[in-house]
Amino acid sequence: MTLDALPSLLLRTRAHSLALAAPLSDEDAQLQSMPDASPAKWHLAHTTWFFETLVLVPHLPGYRVFDERWPRLFNSYYESLGPRHARPQRGLLSRPSLAEVKAYRQHVDAALAMLLPQADDAARHLIELGCHHEQQHQELLLTDILHAFSCNPLLPAYDASAPASISPPEQTWLQHPGGIVDIGHAGHGFAFDNESPRHPTLLAPFEISSRLVTCGEYADFIAAGGYQEPLLWLSDGWAAVQAQGWQRPLYWLEDGRVFGLHGAQAMDAQAPVTQLSFYEACAFAEWAGARLPTEFEWEAASGLPGFAQAADQAWQWTRSSYAPYPGFKPAAGAVGEYNGKFMVGQQVLRGGSGATPPGHARPSYRNFFPPAARWQFSGVRLAR
Amino acid sequence: MTLDALPSLLLRTRAHSLALAAPLSDEDAQLQSMPDASPAKWHLAHTTWFFETLVLVPHLPGYRVFDERWPRLFNSYYESLGPRHARPQRGLLSRPSLAEVKAYRQHVDAALAMLLPQADDAARHLIELGCHHEQQHQELLLTDILHAFSCNPLLPAYDASAPASISPPEQTWLQHPGGIVDIGHAGHGFAFDNESPRHPTLLAPFEISSRLVTCGEYADFIAAGGYQEPLLWLSDGWAAVQAQGWQRPLYWLEDGRVFGLHGAQAMDAQAPVTQLSFYEACAFAEWAGARLPTEFEWEAASGLPGFAQAADQAWQWTRSSYAPYPGFKPAAGAVGEYNGKFMVGQQVLRGGSGATPPGHARPSYRNFFPPAARWQFSGVRLAR
Amino acid sequence: MTLDALPSLLLRTRAHSLALAAPLSDEDAQLQSMPDASPAKWHLAHTTWFFETLVLVPHLPGYRVFDERWPRLFNSYYESLGPRHARPQRGLLSRPSLAEVKAYRQHVDAALAMLLPQADDAARHLIELGCHHEQQHQELLLTDILHAFSCNPLLPAYDASAPASISPPEQTWLQHPGGIVDIGHAGHGFAFDNESPRHPTLLAPFEISSRLVTCGEYADFIAAGGYQEPLLWLSDGWAAVQAQGWQRPLYWLEDGRVFGLHGAQAMDAQAPVTQLSFYEACAFAEWAGARLPTEFEWEAASGLPGFAQAADQAWQWTRSSYAPYPGFKPAAGAVGEYNGKFMVGQQVLRGGSGATPPGHARPSYRNFFPPAARWQFSGVRLAR
Amino acid sequence: MTLDALPSLLLRTRAHSLALAAPLSDEDAQLQSMPDASPAKWHLAHTTWFFETLVLVPHLPGYRVFDERWPRLFNSYYESLGPRHARPQRGLLSRPSLAEVKAYRQHVDAALAMLLPQADDAARHLIELGCHHEQQHQELLLTDILHAFSCNPLLPAYDASAPASISPPEQTWLQHPGGIVDIGHAGHGFAFDNESPRHPTLLAPFEISSRLVTCGEYADFIAAGGYQEPLLWLSDGWAAVQAQGWQRPLYWLEDGRVFGLHGAQAMDAQAPVTQLSFYEACAFAEWAGARLPTEFEWEAASGLPGFAQAADQAWQWTRSSYAPYPGFKPAAGAVGEYNGKFMVGQQVLRGGSGATPPGHARPSYRNFFPPAARWQFSGVRLAR
Numbered sequence A, B, C, D: 001m002t003l004d005a006l007p008s009l010l011l012r013t014r015a016h017s018l019a020l021a022a023p024l025s026d027e028d029a030q031l032q033s034m035p036d037a038s039p040a041k042w043h044l045a046h047t048t049w050f051f052e053t054l055v056l057v058p059h060l061p062g063y064r065v066f067d068e069r070w071p072r073l074f075n076s077y078y079e080s081l082g083p084r085h086a087r088p089q090r091g092l093l094s095r096p097s098l099a100e101v102k103a104y105r106q107h108v109d110a111a112l113a114m115l116l117p118q119a120d121d122a123a124r125h126l127i128e129l130g131c132h133h134e135q136q137h138q139e140l141l142l143t144d145i146l147h148a149f150s151c152n153p154l155l156p157a158y159d160a161s162a163p164a165s166i167s168p169p170e171q172t173w174l175q176h177p178g179g180i181v182d183i184g185h186a187g188h189g190f191a192f193d194n195e196s197p198r199h200p201t202l203l204a205p206f207e208i209s210s211r212l213v214t215c216g217e218y219a220d221f222i223a224a225g226g227y228q229e230p231l232l233w234l235s236d237g238w239a240a241v242q243a244q245g246w247q248r249p250l251y252w253l254e255d256g257r258v259f260g261l262h263g264a265q266a267m268d269a270q271a272p273v274t275q276l277s278f279y280e281a282c283a284f285a286e287w288a289g290a291r292l293p294t295e296f297e298w299e300a301a302s303g304l305p306g307f308a309q310a311a312d313q314a315w316q317w318t319r320s321s322y323a324p325y326p327g328f329k330p331a332a333g334a335v336g337e338y339n340g341k342f343m344v345g346q347q348v349l350r351g352g353s354g355a356t357p358p359g360h361a362r363p364s365y366r367n368f369f370p371p372a373a374r375w376q377f378s379g380v381r382l383a384r
């Protein structure tokens, strides 16, 4: 990253987190509605802890840790960085207050500003990583507060403005000839370790949809009895349908409205369906006589003319489980825990969503969640 | 209740709840650390809902419900008063805010003030009930915030002042001759329905301790291996010890300090041991060669000279399960759900604690909790 | 017990267990359908282990333990007698085989026969206790195999003969004047420690039904919406109704038949309703405008003229929780674990059932089960 | 399959199941030690039901179903074939007896013998499928009874003969040059649908071990603290280690012996380590500075000279999740539920074990289990 770009990225990223939290009250910012989600306040603090622990402590001589009791509160899952407060209990941290967490952010921002001019390549790389890390948490902050609000019978709106209506492009099948394609991150820009090494992959010819599945199409699936027909579902998916009584997407209300960042709104039949699990995505594809693309097909096709809604509407479940690329090596040290240890039991999503910070995603980007996860901005692009 | 006393009780009670919540931040007031506990904000709102629903709506002509969406949020367990927000999710109600709940309190207080001069006997009785109901929640507010704070590794102090040290009276065995004693509420003052009807009970002669078991005595039990000796425990109690790894009272820290409303403090060997389960109380008594009194013995003995620490330190587990008195009839209507439906699976506690509002308890008062409950101000008085 | 009676009791008891197991295949005898139930084979072995461990080892010089690896398999819950195979895994003991367990029984029977003529009072008392213990397990053997069979869609009949039809006595309310009555075991016959000490209790006047509630009466409760009306239920009971989807007694089939030892049979409206939980018993009583008797009322009333179906149809839930009588002291040693440690969280049942071995029950007998237990021969006698 | 081979395969397969069950008592044959395992009796009946339902009913005119109540008992997971007895309750089916199940087998065998000479291609294909299906259950019968026996403190031996000692080949790294290789079933022999379509795959050059990891090598991993070092483990794996207290492979006893079909035996340091989960396999590989092969690498390497212990010792976990091959289409009808619906959340194992029936496995064979599964004959072959 050029000398000029890093301070700008850092400033922009740090400011964006605060902007995202701005509509939230102190009480909102503390909500944790399930073990998989975290409070907004925790996201604000954890991303700050990441800079403090991985950048400032090792790279800024004389840096004073803001509060020595806090790292155990805001370490997420780094075994090599000491003990951690239990994840399901993040919502119990009324102290430190949101104001104190904001002071923590200022303390760390000031130290980062001091470090930047003198940072060596290793430190600069870690600062850049910290920014992309924080961008990931920006999307999570939104998905998590949305889930928390969905648990409140008052159904508060994160953003009281009216949602934009969406005119999707026409659905067409884009042709890909297959063959050997290079997959993974290329060039000099930032990428996470899980996008490497770039490597050739052999694909059979395939077709992929020009756009995402819409709410209207998904409503047809429901109306056709999709949630009652076991033969459409993977076995684990059908078990989830039965055990948890799934009848529609997580945020589709019984009264026909759809809950989202703008509160409960009339269902927009043209908008991409989101907040689907992998199981629901697969069942829909089966019903539609199609399938999900692999992550390699997705990446190969993402440059095709007509490939719309690539990264601005919803992450797109792929038929690929999250696994290391050939020759993948996690980084040494704590940063090595960032991605590699999660490479089992999850499905890859590609693309990006309306909640993804601008500039964060790229065609080689690999998002991942367990197949039952329903609270993300996750949708479906069909292949065949 | 005399004409003068009711307004005073109402004012005092309503003010005391706010005073108890005063040290809490908006974030603190929203904490729910387990399904059995409720947020302070919820206690403030629920007690207000109780007045609104049971007093104002039926008895104040023209009363306007503060917000029609709120009763489902703040109804606790009254099946006859409509659907309820799930108890384990009370901590997810960031909206309404604490400020809005305080406005709700003002709205209801104003309406109660308008009603009071014109209230008939039925309404006056319900207002009095609402006050005693709110007093119960005042103690719960403290026990619940204490539990929530105990889940925070920073161990915040609800009250940063130093705790008072306690000089317990000498331990002696008070003699009771037994015989037929009248049990239950007498006279004209307020009592809950579960304290009636007053009825004669036949007791064998017994001895009861002049004071509660101290922390020092309980520490001896631990040091003697009390938590490792199954033969001291009831079968369910031993199962709890093993399944949950009990090794000391809930708030005794590994470092020897004891957590409480004043934060983590050195253990005071003279202070009554509190936050014990019934199982621990029974095991201690067994180890000490004694037993717990029945609730009838407790009530009969409470008037004996020398009966100290009756209602100011800790509720005292009794060997009596919570059951209806002979001839008990719950009130008609929603108020009938107040007590009667909980009369199984719980043990009676008698007395009162330092967290009990002044004037709330009386010798016939029956508190009750499941035998595994550990987060109350509950202690032990021995009998034999 | 007289010199002549003990051998006869022992022989009769030991033979009766085998007779009860006679209709069972090796596979049947191994069934364990839930943690609370045990396989028939285990009952046969555990009762034998009881004699071996508590009688033969300490009292018959030179006694050789049948297999040193078995005590850990067949010790039920005696902490003082060493480690135990986990209760929920009793059904996994295909070895030893049923044939080997029968050989174990013969080995122990032979040793008991050798001991009997030379047994001192202590040994004789323990043999008598072992017989009454085995009788308890005889009823459990039946309740447990019935539950296991109820889990098989083929609904096997334990006894393929036709059930006897029952002509219940007329329902009348028997009057009891109350007053001081003596409760607990009297006289010289055998009784369990939990029936002592005999002690005076003060009762208010009450009425009690001459007979048990019938299936027809219970069907009226169901038809009247009893399982849909929360106000009829204790809070814990209603939670069970909802969490487990209760709609009728455990063995009432959807097709209107009732499952029992004789297989699925047409419902007999005249027969006492059985296999009810305490919660269902209480809800029925509430609906019927009555209540359950306390165990003291039951015992006091059991000698009234007209008190029918006392001990031959179904155990009768009482409103009393299982607690120690005043002055209760468990026996020293392992036998002390027999009853006392279960004295919390359970309700007392009085009477006896068609599955109770002849001569086992008596008016002072205290059976006990948790309030949610539904698989026993448990029914309802109303009081008011 | 040639006209001659099918009857022979059928006879051999049906006889082998009975031979495997021969050492089991009626009681043994009913054991179900966990929801994922099934009783031996159930395996015998289910494989028979498979022939009855998929072959005889549609293809043998006049075939009489053995017992119309049984299909619901022995249907495993075929949604299209009607309701099923709940999987975790298979061990509760004492009826039908083992003898009745054997009679069921004879009835179906006789009908198959009648059908064989007149069977058309479709029927012949289904009979062949039924044989391979039954062979799969033969291995499961052994893994499941082994697990059940491991839950019995007596640790019964399925086979009381002494285990063969194993002299493993020398460990060397076999080189594979990578490139485009064809993966999947080729030729005319039987294969499951999940091995198709055969398709080209591009591999990078890699090395793979000549043999499996031995118990001695795995013991070194344990001695080096492998089960205490989180950084060696996948995140889900470490969670399993902690939640379930893993300290060694499932059947390694605390006393240093290893439990297996021959009972508890001294650990053979030369023998391949088995009964490992995928998590343990990955952690070992990480510790050893290697990795697991993908299923494509495994298949490509399986023909290399020196590739030992391919299919006779233990299935080998691969780094590949179980997913459809490009162009995979499940068969129409109930048979389509055989494989496809399980293609999520599982890892592929390749090779075969000592419990795999002769002739069952092949290089393209894809076995699959969830990553936490520990009760299979599953081991480790390293790659790098």
Ligand SMILES: [Fe+3]
Pocket (backbone or CB within 6 Å): A046, A076, A133, A137
């Ligand atoms: Fe993070």
Ligand SMILES: [Fe+3]
Pocket (backbone or CB within 6 Å): B046, B076, B133, B137
């Ligand atoms: Fe309340």
Ligand SMILES: [Fe+3]
Pocket (backbone or CB within 6 Å): C046, C076, C133, C137
């Ligand atoms: Fe027993």
Ligand SMILES: [Fe+3]
Pocket (backbone or CB within 6 Å): D046, D076, D133, D137
């Ligand atoms: Fe099968």
